[in-house]
Amino acid sequence: MSLFNDNLKEIKIYHIAILIVVSYFVLYGLGMVTDVINVKWLYVVIMVYFIIKLKDYSSDFREDLFNVFSKIELKHVLVIVFSNIFFSYGMLYLANECVAHFPALNFLVGFYAPSMSLIGSLPILGVFVSTVIISPISEELIFRGVFLNRLKLFTPTLFAVLISSLLFAALHSFGSIISAFVFAVCMALLYLKTENICVPILAHFLNNLFAELIRIADYNNLLFTNGIVMSVVSILAIISAIILLKSITKELNNLK
Known part of the structure; x- marks a missing residue:
């Protein structure tokens, strides 16, 4: 175990909470946000x-x-990353179907998955960098490096994994919350298995990178409009769910 990991474990949850609250008001005061706080700036801080x-x-x-x-x-x-990507799309499809049959749930749906183009590349570049680089680093340090480690001190490891994963999932919208929870559990297990925060950071980086590249490449929005494509992705989502479930179950059984 490295000294970096040892000292990462010493950071208190309330330190992060205070930092987030103070940063929120500072950013708001500086006019860096409008009606909704820009979480990406918080991640930079x-x-x-x-x-x-x-x-x-x-x-x-x-x-x-x-x-x-x-x-x-x-x-x-890579198996975890690609399985999670397909599983995520499956959950988005399911969320869309739920909203289609129960319009009252529409207020819960916060995801927006349009095709992206390279027109106006500077704004897209900023979104790309924040999503692919800043978010994976910040989120893994917070949820696995701090929350998971601190929760382990007074709860069983399984509970620490579940609670920290639920907190991570809570940041995501209705269509993504289940896949985000599953992904968070996978990241927690990777960290516990390796005692190296760089492992979940890399996995998170690859997950967001491939997801963003898929969005950029899908300029015709086929993933959400073409029935054949959606059927293939749905099948892959089911296969991915089975793979993830088997992998998670195996690792959870090995938890100390």
Whole structure:
């Protein structure tokens, strides 16, 4: 276990809570948000906080990054990532069907999955960087590095995994909350298995990267309008759900 990981475990949950609250009001006061707080700016602030807090252990972090595949194979990470992507689309399809049959649920649906184009590349680049780089780093440090580790101190590991995963899932919308929870459990298990925060960061990075590339490539919005494509993805979503369930069950049985 590295000194970086040891000191990451020492960061208190209430420190992060205070940082988020203060940052919210500072950002609001500076006019960097409009009617809704821009969570991506909060993630930047949080990431900077971790950099400053753990700056004395940067060499240990680089060593963790270098040893990211010492305890787990890349193919295992990729299976989790791609399974989660297809499972996520399956959940979005299911959410759309629920809203179609029960319009009253429409207020719960916060996801928006339009096709993206490279027109206006600067705004898209900003969204891409925040989604693919900033969010994975900040979210893994918060939910696995801090919440999971601190919860383990006074609850069984299984409960710590479930609670931290529920907190992560709560950030997501109606159509994504189940897949986000499953993904969070997978990330927690990867972290517990390797004791290396760089592993879930890398997996989260790859997940968001592939998801964004798919959105960019889907300029005709076939994933949500073409029946054949949706049927194929739905089948892959079912297969992915089985793979994820088997993998999670196996790892949960190995929890100490």
